[in-house]
Amino acid sequence: MNRKKIAVIFGTRPDTIKMAPIILELQKNAEYFDVLTIATAQHRQMLDQVLEVFKIKPNYDLDIMAPKQTLASLTAKIITGIDEVLEKEKPDMVLVQGDTSTTCIGSLAAFYRQIPVGHIEAGLRTNDKANPFPEEINRRITGCITDLHFAPTNTSRKSLLLENVDPKTIFVTGNTVVDALKYSVIEKYQFTIPILNEIADKKKKVVLVTMHRRENWGKPMEGAASAIKRLAQKFPDFRFIFPMHLNPIVREAVKPILKNMPNVFLIEPLDYLDFVNLMAKSYLILTDSGGVQEEGPHFGVPILVLRYVTERPDAVDYGTVKLVGLEEETIYTAALKLIEDEEEYKKMANAVNPYGDGLSSFRTIKIIKNYFGFSNEVVDEFIPR
Ligand code: UD1
């Protein structure tokens, strides 16, 4: 049999977490596929944390991260770095995930070499090019180039159809973020950070916070941080855990407002296992993260999303997630309502995950097998239950 070489490109924390189940599934299908892993290392420490958890040793590591680097410099380094690998390795297909610069420029590099592209997590749209920035456009550019669109939900499929994408190239697979969770959440988990074990042992209510989005840098982030400060003052018995993104711009916005609060823990990014196991034990999550929004519903933890628009409307429709924007007053009021109104809280704590059932990578690899003529199986689509 003529095995196919599949190049899998990733480089940041989220695209690597979501690509890991795809890599593992490709490796299980070694009689069909030779897997080539290419890390741009757009992130460094935050990428290495994930690689360690999933025991992935990239075949190529472009090591491009530089402090506070611009989008243009990132783009230039990714395209030249990946092109060199593609020229040497000549893969039969390139897989990219999501909406980062690694995703968009990785797909462009493949297009220039006329290599077919599979896009994992295709079709998420806000139709607002400023939100999320630059991810909305990154994802759309990737979509223009893509040959196989792996849409996590039917909503994403519909968005692709509205852009006249050939329906035969779209497959609703669910999101691999849920597959990753299945490797990672353990009932009696021991955290690597002692304070988290202490908080878990004392059964304190945990409010988990993350923020990093570019369009929220500066004033919007400060607004959200001020709301968290007020909540922490109002609920001294709650523990606010804020693993800060390594981007110095994020830290410059939140530290001056939240430092010195006895019940706010501004900590380093947690490794993925610590993070998801902490999510499982959280009472409430405040976040502008895409991935965290998709994971929260799995645990039935209500999420207030620190954004004005979302390309992930499914959980909002299911009622497990609420968009609250970045105004201090709106965030504070929405959180207060949830904390003080038990019925409202219960309504949101609904453990149906509209994003996946843990079988997304399995479906995806079957579809790729069909694409190369290795099989001709009907692949059942993901339907939320
Ligand atoms: C990137 C993605 C964004 C994704 C986010 C997930 C782009 C344009 N942005 O945003 O879509 O949601 O990752 O976290 O692709 N840094 C470190 N160490 C790290 C990681 C980052 O020091 O391990 C610092 C560096 O100063 C770096 C800066 O953070 O220059 C920004 O990193 P970058 O990848 O450009 O953007 P993010 O905001 O992380």
Ligand code: UDP
């Ligand atoms: N995450 C992590 N450690 C942290 C915060 C988040 O491992 O301290 C994981 C989280 O479980 C999710 C992903 O990182 O899978 C989300 O990444 P991020 O918020 O950086 O990016 P986005 O999803 O917004 O693109």
